[in-house]
Amino acid sequence: MAAYRYDYDVIAQWIAHGEKVLDLGCGDGGLLRHLIETRQVRGYGVENDPEKILACVKNGINVIQADMNRGLTGFDDDFFDHVIMSLSLQAMHNTQGILAEMLRVGHEAVVSFPNFGYWQHRQSILNGRMPVSKSLPYQWFDTPNVRFFTINDFEALCAQTGIAIHKRLAFDEGKVIVDEPNFLASVAVYRLGRS
């Protein structure tokens, strides 16, 4: 996911110095390493892939092996300042459950995901094929993604489940998209709270 390092910078802007941060689906710990270096956070990652766990240990990142689909039951309410899920929400079965858990254990949640409504994806569907792009780099038969949704879908879910959208930034290839993000943005990053 190195191609999307720009979402690290966006996320870092929303994190204050010295915060307690939880990164769900933390991979090799790259984002946490970035936040430790730029924001001196006290960070923990959650991951369930043995190779990524090993990579985190090699990188000196606190990582807790757990299956996020089973919730974050070990963590106390409101323990973290921010709970982050970077480009992983689309790979979670229990979408509503994990969003609720993020806002239970964290004061705010930061979520980024690939926008299925991106024009190139729509074009691909119109041409009769599932999209394969920088933000959705997998073939339909080997993708880890299980939920395909657009920016508008996500915002509708937030409205329906009482999640407050504090901030949204949308991007195409690292460029901020202000107009028509549901059509023109490949990735969206949200700052969410309890309403």
Added chain:
Amino acid sequence: MLEPPAACQSVGVVEPQTARFDEALPLRSGSHLDSFELVFETYGKLNAQRSNAVLVCHALSGSHHVAGRYAGEDENSGWWDNLIGPGKPLDTNKFFVIGVNNLGGCHGSTGPRSTNPATGQPWGADFPFVTVEDWVDAQARLADKLGIECLAAVIGGSLGGMQALSWALQYPNRIRHAAVIASAPKLSAQNIAFNEVARRAILTDPDFHGGHFYAHGALPERGLRLARMLGHITYLSDDAMGEKFGRNLRHGKAVYSYDPEFEIESYLRYQGDKFSRQFDANTYLLTTKALDYYDPAFEYDDDLTAALAAARANFLVVAFSTDWRFSPERSREIVYALAHNGRNVTYAEIDSAAGHDSFLLDDPQYHAILSAWFGRIEV
């Protein structure tokens, strides 16, 4: 001639040493020992800054003989030999590794077999109860004697993991890292129940003589054998046992006998027999009680997060998927309590079929994690 590859050598031939302590050691039971001895082994070299020492704590049946082998013995290599040595995860080219037999043990440290100075007879059942905390106090005295102010790490599996955790609570400034493997913050009722059955087997053996069997020239082998057989069942997973022994019959068919017919029966009897000849019954009783009593949260109204607030070390916690004696759930309790104290902690749950015994095996993921974790420790 080419040098053998640097990776994964044995520490080679090792020799135990004995340290004597003449300052009284107060014990959690309210009793004390006026003096005591600890037998220990070391591997690798203590560096000039004395900053590379790693203490390895043993579990119920372990000892100070953690790695290497004794001169003239090709068998009987140390119980964690696959972990410790030049190029191994706990690399003796970098670390000075210490294995110590715990107080109350039966491998040379002061214990029930030792002479009670008050009577001139073996302590037997009169040896005072010792706890995990007492063991750690005694280990700290050994560190003093070796001139080690601060340990780079303490590592242990099972009951040894409890000691590593306790080190971080009792001596937060004397331990930089703690590896707590296949362990728990306290035993469950089921776990205590298994220990109690094992103890009853020993205590009701007519050869136990109230713990003073040495004076009677007797050994409560039957009791120890049953205790060990029961233990072995709980150290393996159902799957591992099924895979290893299944329903295999020694004679290929039922012969209608109470002699061992199924392979699992032979295995348990072999393990029980071997253990009952080597291990001390009083040590077994003491050690299972130390396991049962360990509960750092007890004085904190069962609040483990509060109990672990004193810890300063960086932690690695490892559990194994099929370990039902010390299940992953129990390790997670330690992990979350440490995280809620803002401590550095990493938790790996290793997919392994071998049950509790997994912590002694060299599963590639498990050893890769340990190797990476030890590799980052600065000395």
